[in-house]
Amino acid sequence: MIFSNRVSAMQASPVRKLVPYATAAKKDGVKVYHLNIGQPDIKTPEGFMKAVREFDEDVLAYADSVGSDELIDAMIDYYKTYDMEFSKDQLLITNGGSEALLFTLMALCSAGDNVLIPEPFYTNYNGFATCVDVKINPVTTTAENGFHLPSKEEILKCIDDKTRAILISNPGNPTGAIYTLEEMQMLAEIAIEKDLWIVADEVYREFVYDGLKYTSFGNLKNVEDRVIIVDSVSKRYSACGARIGSLACKNEEFIAQVLKLCQGRLCVPTLEMVGAAELYKTPKSYLEEVNKEYCKRRDTLYEEIMKIPGVVCEKPTGAFYVVVKLPVENAEDFVIFMLKEFRHNGATTMATPAENFYGTPGLGKDEVRLAYILNCDDLKAAAQCMKLGLEAYKAAGHK
Amino acid sequence: MIFSNRVSAMQASPVRKLVPYATAAKKDGVKVYHLNIGQPDIKTPEGFMKAVREFDEDVLAYADSVGSDELIDAMIDYYKTYDMEFSKDQLLITNGGSEALLFTLMALCSAGDNVLIPEPFYTNYNGFATCVDVKINPVTTTAENGFHLPSKEEILKCIDDKTRAILISNPGNPTGAIYTLEEMQMLAEIAIEKDLWIVADEVYREFVYDGLKYTSFGNLKNVEDRVIIVDSVSKRYSACGARIGSLACKNEEFIAQVLKLCQGRLCVPTLEMVGAAELYKTPKSYLEEVNKEYCKRRDTLYEEIMKIPGVVCEKPTGAFYVVVKLPVENAEDFVIFMLKEFRHNGATTMATPAENFYGTPGLGKDEVRLAYILNCDDLKAAAQCMKLGLEAYKAAGHK
Numbered sequence: 190m191i192f193s194n195r196v197s198a199m200q201a202s203p204v205r206k207l208v209p210y211a212t213a214a215k216k217d218g219v220k221v222y223h224l225n226i227g228q229p230d231i232k233t234p235e236g237f238m239k240a241v242r243e244f245d246e247d248v249l250a251y252a253d254s255v256g257s258d259e260l261i262d263a264m265i266d267y268y269k270t271y272d273m274e275f276s277k278d279q280l281l282i283t284n285g286g287s288e289a290l291l292f293t294l295m296a297l298c299s300a301g302d303n304v305l306i307p308e309p310f311y312t313n314y315n316g317f318a319t320c321v322d323v324k325i326n327p328v329t330t331t332a333e334n335g336f337h338l339p340s341k342e343e344i345l346k347c348i349d350d351k352t353r354a355i356l357i358s359n360p361g362n363p364t365g366a367i368y369t370l371e372e373m374q375m376l377a378e379i380a381i382e383k384d385l386w387i388v389a390d391e392v393y394r395e396f397v398y399d400g401l402k403y404t405s406f407g408n409l410k411n412v413e414d415r416v417i418i419v420d421s422v423s424k425r426y427s428a429c430g431a432r433i434g435s436l437a438c439k440n441e442e443f444i445a446q447v448l449k450l451c452q453g454r455l456c457v458p459t460l461e462m463v464g465a466a467e468l469y470k471t472p473k474s475y476l477e478e479v480n481k482e483y484c485k486r487r488d489t490l491y492e493e494i495m496k497i498p499g500v501v502c503e504k505p506t507g508a509f510y511v512v513v514k515l516p517v518e519n520a521e522d523f524v525i526f527m528l529k530e531f532r533h534n535g536a537t538t539m540a541t542p543a544e545n546f547y548g549t550p551g552l553g554k555d556e557v558r559l560a561y562i563l564n565c566d567d568l569k570a571a572a573q574c575m576k577l578g579l580e581a582y583k584a585a586g587h588k
Numbered sequence: 589m590i591f592s593n594r595v596s597a598m599q600a601s602p603v604r605k606l607v608p609y610a611t612a613a614k615k616d617g618v619k620v621y622h623l624n625i626g627q628p629d630i631k632t633p634e635g636f637m638k639a640v641r642e643f644d645e646d647v648l649a650y651a652d653s654v655g656s657d658e659l660i661d662a663m664i665d666y667y668k669t670y671d672m673e674f675s676k677d678q679l680l681i682t683n684g685g686s687e688a689l690l691f692t693l694m695a696l697c698s699a700g701d702n703v704l705i706p707e708p709f710y711t712n713y714n715g716f717a718t719c720v721d722v723k724i725n726p727v728t729t730t731a732e733n734g735f736h737l738p739s740k741e742e743i744l745k746c747i748d749d750k751t752r753a754i755l756i757s758n759p760g761n762p763t764g765a766i767y768t769l770e771e772m773q774m775l776a777e778i779a780i781e782k783d784l785w786i787v788a789d790e791v792y793r794e795f796v797y798d799g800l801k802y803t804s805f806g807n808l809k810n811v812e813d814r815v816i817i818v819d820s821v822s823k824r825y826s827a828c829g830a831r832i833g834s835l836a837c838k839n840e841e842f843i844a845q846v847l848k849l850c851q852g853r854l855c856v857p858t859l860e861m862v863g864a865a866e867l868y869k870t871p872k873s874y875l876e877e878v879n880k881e882y883c884k885r886r887d888t889l890y891e892e893i894m895k896i897p898g899v900v901c902e903k904p905t906g907a908f909y910v911v912v913k914l915p916v917e918n919a920e921d922f923v924i925f926m927l928k929e930f931r932h933n934g935a936t937t938m939a940t941p942a943e944n945f946y947g948t949p950g951l952g953k954d955e956v957r958l959a960y961i962l963n964c965d966d967l968k969a970a971a972q973c974m975k976l977g978l979e980a981y982k983a984a985g986h987k
Binding site for chain 1: 589590591592593594595596598599600601604627628629630631632636637640641643646647648649650651653683684686687690694695696697698699701712715716719720721752783785813814826827828829830831839841842844845846847848849851852853854855856857858859860863
């Protein structure tokens with residue numbers, strides 16, 4: 190039987206092939222520190238389940254294709270706290286940020302078109318693009334300069350007549366980078382000059398550290414008609430399992446086009462929207478507490494990582510990831526070594542090889558992404574374990 | 589700003605443009621009998637909310653991309669009652685039947701490929717296909733013969749070298765037709781001869797009347813490796829708002845390919861799967877009761893409809909829809925007339941013009957789809973209102 194070109198071209202989850210190694214280690218009684226996953230351990234605000242439990246309709250009926258009034262209203266209020274004014278008809282609720290991204294690519298790009306994305310990028314961008322025949326034009330950024338953008342000239346070189354949008358996550362996954370206002374304004378200029386959309390994946394908006402001032406692409410007045418903001422409750426409110434995302438855009442025509450896609454899949458789960466509306470009413474103090482906790486974790490992990498000789502890593506200022514260049518030739522081989530062979534105090538550390546976060550072949554081979562979603566003691570132990578593992582890896586003759 | 593060819597080619601929901609007329613009528617105090625929508629009024633089994641309310645984790649975490657163990661196990665048991673044996677790795681849980689269909693088209697068809705579908709068909713098939721650059725080759729069926737399939741020769745004419753699958757809903761939406769075992773075996777033969785997949789949308793599996801024996805495409809042994817079964821809890825358990833669907837397939841490679849798409853969107857909502865697992869454990873008596881109720885409604889509506897002079901309508905034997913050919917030239921115009929101008933006892937009836945259920949231009953212009961999801965008294969009143977409306981429409985000089 191034949192399968193489509195697009196699905197054949199998609200990669201299976203790169204972490205998936207490593208999972209059997211982790212499973213085998215755990216079977217042997219080894220503790221595995223998972224720095225490879227983005228599932229926070231922070232408690233979901235209680236308002237979510239409280240509202241869900243109170244749902245009391247006899248029939249669990251379809252919701253409106255655009256999303257529920259209550260959730261949209263709550264999001265409008267949320268955006269106001271970031272000086273963004275959206276009206277009811279400028280928001281669409283989606284099945285996670287994932288569907289928001291997929292629908293956006295479908296709506297902006299015909300088959301064969303491309304989007305410009307700074308690399309390393311969230312691997313699923315690749316999946317969403319591939320399954321709808323969209324190509325990614327990667328703009329390379331490097332660990333050495335903290336994954337900040339190259340010059341305007343360099344970026345312009347990545348744009349051709351099939352480029353439809355700049356897709357950027359800010360704060361960045363996997364880099365943890367926060368773009369400066371100057372970088373954002375440069376992208377806005379490029380978008381205007383080349384008539385491109387800006388798709389701003391801002392699901393980590395609250396995860397900004399060191400007192401940095403965060404600017405949303407929704408705050409740039411000169412690109413209001415071409416900015417599409419992707420959001421999600423997953424990381425913000427530690428509600429990954431709710432699968433509630435959204436699109437916000439002041440361009441009426443964009444909303445009208447994506448609405449057709451929303452109507453096709455009828456609606457987003459009714460109950461999840463009941464819960465998510467409460468999440469967006471969570472007091473800011475919750476988000477501040479979470480921010481403090483992650484900042485502490487970032488500091489802990491970074492401090493320990495920098496004790497490893499030969500690593501290259503700028504201190505990340507956002508999200509809860511960091512991409513680390515290791516003194517090895519093949520980071521995936523090292524990750525497998527850790528899972529299969531190395532134990533310290535009965536434990537080992539699992540990282541994500543970063544190669545799949547790049548669109549340019551060959552890049553990222555010596556890099557890993559670490560998520561700092563464990564408590565500080567575990568993070569410290571995990572990093573120390575990695576340090577000793579690297580020594581053992583080298584001692585065993587690996588390059 | 590530019591939008592993609594595919595999204596530009598998509599139709600907005602055809603019912604959507606009629607909604608303002610219904611809204612205006614209601615504002616004027618008119619009661620509108622909605623025969624246009626597929627939202628059942630049947631109570632959702634209580635097990636759903638009971639299980640959801642008992643969910644007691646601190647963190648609402650991601651679920652597995654394939655779906656939850658509990659739900660998959662419950663579905664395996666459910667399929668056994670239809671003599672279908674699936675193992676754990678032959679099922680994938682999706683965001684409604686909608687995502688199951690979208691992912692299937694993505695996986696089977698490259699851009700420019702086509703699928704064969706008997707028309708009239710569920711309009712969203714058109715949306716899913718268009719948004720991934722897949723074409724529909726319609727096989728025309730008619731009200732006069734109860735929307736049964738034409739001959740094998742006729743069907744073979746609709747297949748070309750870019751045809752990848754036969755997509756069929758059985759029981760049929762919008763037709764209410766149940767295909768005979770002979771028809772199914774003919775399609776199976778064609779699939780084997782032409783090396784096509786069979787995508788069987790069987791979300792109305794329990795809605796079969798008159799003691800007809802229902803056969804699933806999953807029961808045909810000679811096409812086991814090429815049958816993909818789409819299911820959903822929406823209609824079966826009156827849980828449309830849960831958005832839980834599924835794919836079942838004995839072809840390992842198909843599951844592996846779609847799994848990549850599932851991994852891309854991470855998972856289906858955790859809580860909805862908790863509830864849906866209970867739905868699939870609902871005693872069969874619930875489904876039998878629901879069947880009886882819809883059978884009664886079908887009888888009531890059919891009897892009243894047949895009192896309208898000039899209608900063509902074979903008694904439907906499944907689902908909860910019927911496509912009726914009316915003695916008018918333009919059914920949409922008549923639907924608008926009903927909403928805007930006609931009232932009987934302060935009420936009017938809203939139907940869905942059937943033109944959009946056809947892939948062949950020009951077909952279905954004189955047809956409407958009626959959903960029998962109201963109680964019998966309302967259905968009777970709605971049909972009588974339509975009868976009088978038709979008389980008034982003709983008397984006003986409309987053709």
